[in-house]
Amino acid sequence: MSEDRFSLLIIGGYGTFGGRLARLLGDEPRLRLLVGGRSLEKADDFVADLRTPKDGAEGLGSNNLGAMVQAVRFDRDGDLTEQLTRMRPGLVVDASGPFQSFGKDAYKVAEACIDLGIDYADIADSTGFVAGIGGLDAAAKAKGTFALSGLSSLPALSFAALDAMAPHLSRIESVAAGIAPSPHVKIGLNVVRAIATYAGKPVAVLRHGSPASGRGLIDAMRVTVAPPGVKPLRSRKFLLVDAPDLKLLPARFAGLQSTFTGVGTEPQPLQRLLSLAARLVHFRLLPSLQPFARLLQRASHSFAIGEHRGGMFVRISGVDHAGSKLTCGWHLIAEGDDGPFIPVIAVDALVRRLLTGIRPENGARPAAGELQLEDFEAAFQRFSITSGITMENEEARQPLYQRILGSAWERLPPALAALHAGGARVASGRARIERGGGLLARIVARLIGFPPAGEDVPVTVRFVSDGDKEIWTRDFGGTVFRSWQVEAKGRDRDLLVEVFGPFRVLMAAEPDGEKLRLVVRGWRFCGIPLPMFLAPGGDTYEEERDGRFHFHVEIGGRLTGLVVRYTGWLVVE
Numbered sequence: 001m002s003e004d005r006f007s008l009l010i011i012g013g014y015g016t017f018g019g020r021l022a023r024l025l026g027d028e029p030r031l032r033l034l035v036g037g038r039s040l041e042k043a044d045d046f047v048a049d050l051r052t053p054k055d056g057a058e059g060l061g062s063n064n065l066g067a068m069v070q071a072v073r074f075d076r077d078g079d080l081t082e083q084l085t086r087m088r089p090g091l092v093v094d095a096s097g098p099f100q101s102f103g104k105d106a107y108k109v110a111e112a113c114i115d116l117g118i119d120y121a122d123i124a125d126s127t128g129f130v131a132g133i134g135g136l137d138a139a140a141k142a143k144g145t146f147a148l149s150g151l152s153s154l155p156a157l158s159f160a161a162l163d164a165m166a167p168h169l170s171r172i173e174s175v176a177a178g179i180a181p182s183p184h185v186k187i188g189l190n191v192v193r194a195i196a197t198y199a200g201k202p203v204a205v206l207r208h209g210s211p212a213s214g215r216g217l218i219d220a221m222r223v224t225v226a227p228p229g230v231k232p233l234r235s236r237k238f239l240l241v242d243a244p245d246l247k248l249l250p251a252r253f254a255g256l257q258s259t260f261t262g263v264g265t266e267p268q269p270l271q272r273l274l275s276l277a278a279r280l281v282h283f284r285l286l287p288s289l290q291p292f293a294r295l296l297q298r299a300s301h302s303f304a305i306g307e308h309r310g311g312m313f314v315r316i317s318g319v320d321h322a323g324s325k326l327t328c329g330w331h332l333i334a335e336g337d338d339g340p341f342i343p344v345i346a347v348d349a350l351v352r353r354l355l356t357g358i359r360p361e362n363g364a365r366p367a368a369g370e371l372q373l374e375d376f377e378a379a380f381q382r383f384s385i386t387s388g389i390t391m392e393n394e395e396a397r398q399p400l401y402q403r404i405l406g407s408a409w410e411r412l413p414p415a416l417a418a419l420h421a422g423g424a425r426v427a428s429g430r431a432r433i434e435r436g437g438g439l440l441a442r443i444v445a446r447l448i449g450f451p452p453a454g455e456d457v458p459v460t461v462r463f464v465s466d467g468d469k470e471i472w473t474r475d476f477g478g479t480v481f482r483s484w485q486v487e488a489k490g491r492d493r494d495l496l497v498e499v500f501g502p503f504r505v506l507m508a509a510e511p512d513g514e515k516l517r518l519v520v521r522g523w524r525f526c527g528i529p530l531p532m533f534l535a536p537g538g539d540t541y542e543e544e545r546d547g548r549f550h551f552h553v554e555i556g557g558r559l560t561g562l563v564v565r566y567t568g569w570l571v572v573e
Contacts, residue, residue, distance in 0.1 A: 005032040005067075006355055009089035011074055011109065012037055012096030014046035016188035017123055021095060021344040022069070026050055030355050031067040034087055036074030037096075043071035080112035091119045091354065093347055098194040099126035107136060110147050110364070114140050120147040121347060121367070125154055125194065127204075130244035136364035147364035148350070153179055153312060154243045154261060156346035157376055159368040161314040161330035162252075165389060168328055172253045172318040176260040177245060178238040180225050182310035182339050183266040183303075192297045195263075196289040198242040199274075200281025205246055206259045214240045214260075217278035221260060225311035226494030227331040228388035229408030229511040231519055233311050235491035238262030239275055248368050266306040270299065310339030320393065327392045329406075330373075335384035342385070349375040390494070398422070400470050403487055404496050404509050411511050413544035418572050424464055427549070431459040431476060431568030441560040448500045449481035450555075450564040459568060476566070495521055502526045505536060515543040534558055538565070545569070 008025070012018040013035030022035055035043050035050075047069050074083055076096065084092070092113050099106070099122070106129055113120040114136060124130050133149035140147050150156055158177045166172060181187070198216035205214040219240040226232030243261040250256055265271045274296070280286040289296065312332040320326040334342060349371055350360070360370060380387065390406030391398075399422025402409045409417070419427060435445060435453045451457070457477040464471045469486035481500075488495040488506055495506045496518070504524040510517045518540045523530050538554025549570045556562040 006030055006091070006351075007032040007034065007087070007089045008351060009034040009036055009072070009074070009084075009087055009092045011076065011092065011094045014039075014042050015095060016186075016190070016340075017097075017344055018093075018095035019046060020341050021093065021123075021347055022046070022050060024341060024344060024348045025067060025351060026069065027066045028352070028355070029066060031351070033067045033069045034072045034074075034089060035069060036072045036087075038073065038075050040071060040073040043073065047071040076109055080109060081116065084112055084116055084118060089118060091121065091351070094120070094122035094124075095344070095347075096190075097124065097126075098190045098197075099124040099129040100194050100197045102129065107133070110136060110149075111139070114143050114145050114147060114364070117143050117145055119145050121151050121350060122149050123152040123343060123347060124149050125152055125243060127242050127244050127247045130155065130366045131247045133364050133366060140364040141362050144362055146360045146362050148360060148367040148370055149365075150244050151346040151350060151367045151370070152343045153346075155245045155248055155366060155368040156371055157312070157342070158245055158261075158314050159248075159252075160371050160373040160376055162316065163369055164373040165314070165316055165328040165330060166253075168320060168391065169316065169318040169326055170321045170323075171255055172316050173256065174258040174317045175245075175249055175253070175256065175315070176221065176223075176258075176262075177243075177314045178221075178223060178225075178260075178262040178264055178312065180233055180236060180238070180264040180266075180311040180313075182308055182334075182337070183300075183306040184308050184337070185310065185340050187297060187300050189293060189297050192300075193290060193293045195241065196293050196296065199289040200278035200286075201242075203240055203242045203246065205240070206250060206256055209255070209257045215278070215282055216240055216242055217275050218282060219260075220275070221262060222491055223264070223313055223315070224491065224493045224495070225264075225313050225331050225333060226390075226508075227311075227333050227386050227408075228390055228406030229411065229509070230333050230386045230388075231508040231510055231521070232331075232494050233307070233309060233333060234266075235493070236264040236266065236268055237271070238264040239271065239278075244366060244368070248366055252368070265300070267303055270303050308336050310334050312342070324393055329390045329392075330387065331390070332385065332387040338383040338385055341383060345376055345379045346371055349379055400468075400485060400487060400496075401509065404494065405511070408511050412516065413514050415544040415547060415549040416516055416542055419542075419549045419570065421572075422465060422470075424462075426460065426462050426573045427570040428458070428460045428573060429548075429568055429570040431457045431551075431566050433457055433476060434562070434565040436556060436560065436562035436564065438561045441556070441563045444560055444563050448503070449479070451476035451479035451481070451566075457568075459570070461570060492522065503536075512541070514545075515541045517541045536560075536563070538562075 010018045110120045130150040202213040203216045217239045220237045224235040315329040317327045388407040401420035433454045460475040462473040471484045483500045485498045488497045506522040507518045523535045536557050552567045554565045
């Protein structure tokens, strides 16, 4: 093997997270990847699969197209000095876990690395383990090495998001974060075992500025994960988990009043059963959920129902530099099967920085704040992962669409931004109107007041702000109908609501190139929720063409067929 390659040993390299890291770094020709674990046979099988061409592509390690990958046996309970000396890695990444179970010699791998002058990192999510790594700081500095713990979603990514939002506030009073995995992700047994250790047990949090005990997998908060400009995840409850952030946050922000980290899994009924089981532990009817770890894992795999999407959020509230109340939220959604790679992206970013000569400071510490959000966003480009920041100032309200879109507002074409700029305004133009011919469609159209069919119809739209809502009065050639729009609250937060008479339609606003699409996510009749399969559908969007605002609105459903379709253009007067 070429000695000019950077040598990286992944402990647990064929496991759930270690395997994903190996796949993520496998395309890097400057790397010598050592895939390590107790079973050389399993390591060999993994490497063979990694090298096998997929869909006609060249396999890794062939023809110098990717990393040099080697299976090795590594026993963390064996002679660590001998194993590490023989393999000579430049960096050791511990992806084995669960770190909660390592016992009194929890840091023996990190200590062995430091003694030999080898850099160390891990993806631990154990609060005690991550927070305690600082006890090795002096030794690491003396040896000229670094040891970083918690290079995972929590706390590396969550703190990167916090650091990106913090400059907007003069004082941060509350921090909440959560992970919403796709229901189709196959959760590893070690992850389930880690969760089971604190289910129903006290979890240290801040409440009203003082240390308090939360209840693991019992205490909850409801959040809608909604990155700017992307269809949000369905609203869900997040159950309190013991994460390193809870230990690290009070030292990071003076005056912090409350903290929360949670997990929101789908299907939610299964999560409610898990929370009920945690209550049995809380009331001492069960000593622990750890003996049921395999059963819990099997249940999560058996009831994989829901969208192939996962997400994450970090939300902070406090006071901005003008003294007003401000809430900032960073949200992320991963499409398909890309979400499981997020916990190892921090290590991927670290390794790629090392390959360019950018090295962390020597010493041993939690990885909170070690990487910037830009490091993660660069990695997100390799996946179908979207993230962004929204801000809500309670005393200096932004226009409705700007609040809904957050940072995606900046991507709107000028004509769309002008129409949605807020305040009283008038826009006029021309439209083409089509009406559905079905009996029910005609009844709905009459009930709402939609205009009759017509070609080249003059249209005027008047916008009036009334508190948090916007009233739209549309005049199509003398036929006038009104609706009003507002930002949804509660479980539907970050959705746009439009009210037509007795109908209330919830929509996601999604920028798509030069278009802004409005996608129906729910609806109500006289306040009563109605089934989504009966929801009004159609291709509804706004776009800029020739410097003008163009609209394309379709309203219809399975029962009604087409109710109305109106297309045309507007210019703000």
